[in-house]
Each structure stands twice: as C-alpha cells, then as structure tokens.
Amino acid sequence: MADATDTRKGGLPERLERPGALQFTAYVALAAFVIWSFHGAGWSFSALLSGGPAMADFLSRAWPPSLERLPQLSTALFETFQMALVGTILGILVSFPLAILAAKGLTKQTFVARVFYSASRLLIALFRTVPDLVWALVFVITVGLGPFAGTLAIAVDTVGFCGRFFAESMEDVEKGPSEALTAAGANKVDTIFCAVVPAAMPSFITTSLFALEKATRSSVVLGLVGAGGIGIELKVAMDFFDYQLAMTIILMIFALVLCVERLGNLARNRILEGSPR
C-alpha cells in the first residue's frame, strides 16, 4: 500500500521557521539585554533572603493594626475615593471628544481634520506618558496642596489612558453599520453616535471602570506628594515608625481597591447584559 505522503507535492512543513542570521542575532541581543537589566535593577537573591526576617519583624511590629484613628482615617479614605471618582469622571468626559478626533478614519479626510487628529493624538500621548505623580507635583505647585491637585492629576492621567483606548476601540468596530447609515444619507456625526459609539460601548465601559480602579490606586500614592487623600497619612505613619497605624491604612486601602474592583465587575456585567436602547 502506497504511503499517503507519496501523493503529496510538498514534504511535511517545518514545525518552526528557522530564524535568519539577523533575526537570531536580535533574539540573542534581546536575551542579553534582559539579563543585563536584572543587574541594572539591582536584583539580589541574598538581599531577598536577608530581607525575609526584616519583613517578619515589620509584620510583627505592625500587628495588630491600630484602630485609634479610625474615624479620621475613614474620612481620608473617603476623600481618596472621591478624588478618584471625580478625576475619573472628568477624565472620561474630556477623553471622549478627544478620542473621536484621534480615531483613525472616523472624521473627514480634510486638512483641518488631519490637524485636529494629530493634535489630539499628541495631547493624549503627552497625558499618558507623563506619570500621574509628576502631574500631581505640577498641580500642587499650580493650585496648591490638597485633594483638588490630586483630582486634576487623576483627570489628566485618565484622559491619557481612556483617550487612547476609546480611540482604538472606535477604530476597531465593524464598518458595516456605519456604511449602512451613510448609505441611508446620515451625516458623519449621526453615524458616529448611532453606529460607532454603541458598537464600542462595551470597550468604553470596561476601560472606564478599569480607569476608576487605576485612579483609586493612584489617588493613594498622590497623597505622598501632598495631593490630598490617605497617602499622606501612610507616609507620616511610616516616617514615625508607627507600623500598627500604617498596617491599618494599608488594610483600608486594600479593602477600598477590592471593593472598587468588585463593584466595577458587577456594574460592567449589569451594563453589558442590560436591556437594549
């Protein structure tokens, strides 16, 4: 009986494509760079092992958590969440029109539209690439210490984050519904709001809720530079070696972030499976 492979024109294909000399060199260089980066990052197994007892010492000194300043800390934690919420909402509101301008193929191909496209993409990139801590420092200088500076920093960071993902999700939606409405004589604005935005809505919701979770975590850190919230309380507790109070704050932050994540998941599922409009 003839072998089945006899009738085939080609032989069995290679499981993996053999890399070319240049590609192979690039892989080796990449691997070398990663190893070098471990060195640059000060990676030390001995420090990791010797750090174990120090961590155990910290935990023993931090336990049980101190409940003495619980009312004041709760107020600061609530303020932290308020900063995150308001900053995220402001950021989403600003990022939506920016994302429409920054989405490829959504607006007309005129010179003015191209200028707006480039400007909005540049602005989003600037907001995204500069870390929120830097924005917080800038706003502390411009509007003063306190939660307002933190809120503005979160808003700007959210514009950078949501602006990019909103634009990408609008670029990725199926073009069919837009074409159908264009064929029916709809104008560009109507087409965007009727065909593109509803199709991109699941991505908008997921991105927005993720932005809120991200902002909640960020708002804790922003307090360290005087931009309001519970972060400053944590810094003071650590500076004064009041580890029991620090542990209380860490656990409160953990609970807040967990709550926001869980509620975000619930909201996401309810909205995405909700009744049609």
Place this chain on the structure above:
Amino acid sequence: MMGQAQMHITGAQVPVTPPTAQTADKRCDLSVKGLRKTFGKDQTVLQGITFSVRSREAVALIGSNGAGKSTALRCALRLIEPGAGSIELFEQDVSDARLQTLRKLRADVGFVFQKHNLVPRVSALTNVIQGNLGRSGGFRGWTQFLAPSALRNRAMDCLHRVGLADHAMKRADQLSGGQSQRVAIARALMQQPRMVVADEPVASLDPVAGHEVMELFHQLAREEGITLLFTSHNVEQALSYSDRVLALKQGEIVLDASSNTLVPSDLSKHYG
C-alpha cells in the same frame, strides 16, 4: 437570443430585451454610463459598465464572486468613489454631487446589505428609527427612547410590515439571520425609499429564510411601486423576482435581458 434587439453596451454586443414589467415606466431611477473602478494600481474591477434601472422596475444583477457586483452598487451611491464614468440617481448627477446633495439622494435609496449591517447592542426599533437619519438628522433620531412619538410609530409600522413588531425591543445582535435581514429591510422602508438596492440580501440565510426575504422584496416592489435592484448568486431567484437580469463578468456587462425570455441555464453560464 430569442429575437431580442442588440444594444451596444460597454463596447460589447450584448443581447437585450426591453423590460416586460407592466409596472416599470420610462423614467430611469438609476443610470450608469461608462463606470470604471480600479483598486490599487492595476486591479480593475469595473471596466466601464453602462446600465440603467427604470422606475418601478425590479432588476437582478448576477455574476460570480469578484465580478464587480457589490462595487457597482456601492459606486452607484458613491459609498466607494468611482474611477470614471457618470452616475445619475433619479435623474440627478451623483458623480460630482456635493455631500449634502448626495445625502439627500441616498436618503431616497434603501440599501440592504448581505450581512444586514445592523447596529449591535441596540434594539431593532432603534435600528429602524435610524433609517430616518438621512431625512432628519439630530440626536432625537439616534435612539428609540429619544425619538418623537410620530417617528416611533412609523418605525413600528415598518417593523409590522416585515412581521417583526413583536421583536421591536429585542437587541439586534440577538436576532436570527432572517430576522436581522427583515429589520434591515424595515430600516430601508423607514427611509420611504423610491428605490431599494440589495447586495446579495439572502446569501447568508438558509433557503427558507432567503425565500421569505425575497418574497418580501417582491411584495414591496409590486405593492408599493418601489424600484428594486438586487444582486444574487441564485439564478432561479434572480429570474423569479426580477423583470430584467444584468450579468457581470470580469467587470463587464455581458447580458441585459428580460427575465421572462431567460431560463436558468442562460444565467448559469455567466458563472465561472
């Protein structure tokens, strides 16, 4: 072929029979002359085709995959910019029309796509209401809960005409293929079109749903005097539901004949 007159189309001698539909009149709703379209540098899809669709006439455009059917329909509404040639819709020039004029002309044509192209996640009713955007745009036409009562009522009438009034609040992405295509037809009806253009409207449907959808088109064309231009791969359907058949092959019109002078084998040879 069966004694038809010969007519010069795009440089080729093609057998032609005048439309026999009693309902068709002499006005042309769509007139295409020398339409050319090339994608990229050298992928010529349409080689200067010429055809017309008379008012209240039902015309089937057939041809194998890649023959240029969809491109021709899209060029007719300038959803794709034509390379050369002239296009007239309702005796108005489309080729050089300004965007606002073009939108008004498009509003008179209900375009039904192969994949229905409904907006997902919103209701069937909202999809139908959006069919009116070409007539009156603005946020009140975006969704059913913002729409004026008169618009909602008209949209419900359209859904009723396609037998889906009880599915008005169902999400478009939860409808079956046949139901989706019916909603797409209702959306086209919402435009109160003078002409319906359907690009392989039953290609993604099972035979029963496909037959139902074609019957619906037939009924609309006959009862409401709407001009119909549709593409199809199904030669029996093309003959049953049209007054006239055009065949496209390699970007050229190779047949333009009355349906009642043709048999399926006359069309089958234009595939492949």
